[in-house]
Amino acid sequence: MAYVATRGGERAIEQAERLFRDDLGTITRERIEAVRNGLPYLIDRVMGEASLYEPDLAALALAQAGGDLYEAVLLLRAYRTTQPRLTVAEPVAQTDLFTVRRISAAFKDIPGGQILGPTLDYSHRLLQVGVLKGESYTPDPVIPAAEPAPAVQPSLATWQKAQGLIKDYPAETVAPDDIPDLTREPLLFPASRAHKLQSLARADTGGTLALGYSTMRGYGSVHPTVNELRLAEAPVRMRHPCGTIFSAGRVRVSQTEVVSKAMELELGFSATFGWNEVKVIAAATLDLASNQPNPHPASNEEFVLYHTEPVESSGFCIHFKLPHYVTFQSSLDALRRVKTDREEATAGKIVAEAEDQSEEEEVAL
């Protein structure tokens, strides 16, 4: 009798993978384009969590994974890590952002104005079921404003800082190559500000929301106000080896500043690739909450950053499907021994008691 040949396992995993891919069918350029063009907010979410801005690759990852978000993010991360880091782009200030949506909940009106931009915030959430019956759904056309909003907007926090409402910290000058890079260094605690914001930028949207929401609801001392939320396109400017700065294109970004109303106004901040408002509001709240003395575990920096990592958390969760029979056997051995020990101890006690009794009987005789 021989052991099952190794080929058995290899054949099984190969066929299982084929079965999954067979269900998805042929992936074509058209499918990638349909995903990219039809689901831009999904693409944004995946690019943010993957920390790789490339809509075509994100659409490809989604198509290959059949829409499984964690699989898609892992595909992109595993690709990203093999790519060389060519250069570090110039920093982008808020006033550089081509802003399409900008709102503040702190004031009725703000310098530069509130700009609603594209949003479903005030829409009635009704399914257009007619589409299923073959009636195409064409949205009503947008009527342009009399005056277009300016492409760039001032920063509200700058105004607050000038008023002495928010403490201003001097900007540190760091050489581009010395900027801490989470993808090239381990995350250690207490985390540097750069690592913390980078980690939140690529955190899992759902995980960030869960922990951020717990903080907002009351597990923590922060009751945030959205100071400024922006959806924008950020210019990617790079330095040419001969010294000139040129634009290499734009990336969609979202960012949020939340402000606490405790003893003094304090800012929490978050930014990420793509337009993902829920994530940046939740993440900015977590940033703010984690800076408080003795934060609740739900907003403790180490707790938040470790547990919102999408690739690590999802991978560990699904690893429990792997066989664990060696470790199980090891625990079983300890449990069985306790049982036999107890049985032996009880048996010993009965024997001892019986002996005691017979001795007493002998004495009585």
Added chain:
Amino acid sequence: MTLQKLTRPWTAFNYGFLDESAKRELRRRILKAIAVPGYQVPYASREVPIARGWGTGGLQVTLTLLKPTSVVKVIDQGADDSVNASSIRKFVGRVGGAVETEDTMEATIIQSRHRIPEEKLREDQILVLQVPNPEPLRPVQPDMSVAREMHGDADYGQLWLILYEQLVKAGRIMQGSSYPSMVNGRHVMTPSPIPRWDVPKLNQADHLTILSAGREKRIFAVPPYTSVEPLVFDDVPYRVEDHQDKTCYRSDVSGFFMNELPQDDGSSLYELSDSHFGVKNIQKSEGEAIEIGETWYKNGRVK
């Protein structure tokens, strides 16, 4: 001279998948881990094309150690043919062109999840253990930053305390696998979730063991000829699993760590956990010229 002549032809990825900067970082961390036995060295831990928690830490080390002359064995829970072991072995072959083997004696690199082979490893072999949780202090201190300080202070009192509590409550030390062990008299490490059976194999071993946790981004090592002592009380000896007298129903070999196979009639059968060791024993009993290496355990007892 053209630019094309100066560059190498395009490839989908570097030799061994990881780029050279990632390998360089890992080599430096491995050297540090060897220099400070049992100390957890943080590393960046790159994403690799398998899911986190599925051996990404071990895989990164294997990929870094890989060279075209390497002979690689991958085992999962003792078995070479386990699906995840197959998948990892296939990946290593695909990106590194290494020779794959199932024979412990032939391998130069052995990547393993939760078992150490029964045949003794030599000085020229490296054992890479996959580690889910690198922190032995996790049961008493979930914050890694605080645990790191406790290691700095060699503050391990609470670990003895939980072992003592188990003794008081259950009459026995209940720790199954991942038995906390003192390395080189200084750092307590988790040997990864290998059974207690395998921990003595690390003590004063001829081979180098590298333990790598990809998800948790920590690497640590047991260099050759280093002491690894399970935490025990003077009057309560360390006990491995009661597998000394179990006999493998396939190979008729006894005295090694076994898998228990529950049967319909309520009884259990046992088979050797180290699957290729079992295969070799069967082949030998069938008269094939098979060399079986020296084993750590002899007659169910470690020498």
